[in-house]
Amino acid sequence: MFSLVAHAAQRDIPAGLLLRSSNITFEEMHDLSAPLSTKQISDIWLNAIRLTKDNLFGLHFGESLQLAALGVVGEIIKTSETVGDALISAARLTHLISETIRLEVIKMDQYFSVLFIPIDKNWRQDVVTVQMLDLLLVLVIHELDGLMLQKLSPTWASHAGALTKPTEYERVLRCRPETSADSTELRFDNTFWNERIITSNYQHQKLLLEQAGITLSIDSKQSRLADRISNYLTCNSYMGMIMLEDIASNFAISPRTLQRRLRQEGISFQQLTDEVRKTQALAYLQEGSYLAKEISYLLGYNELSAFTRTFKRWTGQTPAAYRQNFLNCKLKPGKIIEII
DSSP states (O other): OHHHHHHHHHTTOOHHHHHHHTTOOHHHHHOTTSOOOHHHHHHHHHHHHHHHTOTTHHHHHHHHTHHHHHHHSHHHHTTOSBHHHHHHHHHHTGGGTOSSEEEEEEEOSSEEEEEEEESSTTGGGOHHHHHHHHHHHHHHHHHHHHHHTSOOOOSEEEOSSOOSOHHHHHHHHSSOOBSSOSSEEEEEEGGGTTOBOOTTHHHHHHHHHHHHTOOOOTTSOOOOHHHHHHHHHHHHOBTBOOOHHHHHHHTTSOHHHHHHHHHHTTOOHHHHHHHHHHHHHHHHHHHOOSOHHHHHHHTTOSSHHHHHHHHHHHHSSOHHHHHHHHHHHHHSTTOOOOOO
16 A cells, blocks of 8 residues: 555655545554554545546556565465465465456466456456456566566466557556456466576665665655656666656556656656666676676666777776776775766
8 A cells, every 4th residue: 555655655645644535644654553454545546547537447557566566475475386376375365466456377288377356246346356356466467577687578468447548558467358258367388387486586676676765655745757767767667667657557648748747857757767777887887796798788788899989988998997997996904986
């Protein structure tokens, strides 16, 4: 719920307004000894949809949770060796996120499927369950991304709901789902089932969070659009820089409006992505465990040479020279290291 309120705030809905509309105080949100009731949770969802005027709020909320989603079952799947093991473990823990939908993982000869099964047969009449279904769809895809550090697109998808904007589902799910189907399902190529998990991703995710320095406090004041987009890019760019169109869709505004509002703040989207790439590149190099080729891939460069040229433009040094200079400064006692 903290993440949901923070996402609504990112969409220009003040946290106080959302909570007041749901008859919930800040104190109740912070009191972990007294969990919110089912009714209160439902009210937050419904008012978030109403205030953002976004009937696909759950889908876009899930999209914004790319990094956080990787931590939902992160501690548990650290004990898994393969993607298949991790998915089975995660499916057993769905009740920690939703009490209205369960996940079932099925392995076939050519593919494996994740089924999303609402517990209530009349789930289509419950707005919150519909939104939660969309949220879980996105979380599964991004969880798989994080396990292998590559973008995975389903080979086939279906949705048991009547979708009003199938093209938006296609954009977020990376596959156009069959609508009004008998079940909600994501299918993936079987070659990924026994793929070993890249456990170092957890350190990578942790680094991104520390680098972002973001506290999802619902008491925080509204910030500039440029700052919110910069934070979003920092937290969610673990698979390369996000396109302007995707950012605009998640913020529920048109690409043209987004560019216009950024111009009013004296910055362009290209400048924002460049600044985020630079900050991330410096953080990865200072952390010490990432090769320049890996950093280049993480930042969305197709070639190491392109990353090297850009890095020299930023700092006047090659990535290797910058790392060595940083390590030399770090080893000198009393030396103050200034991050560019």
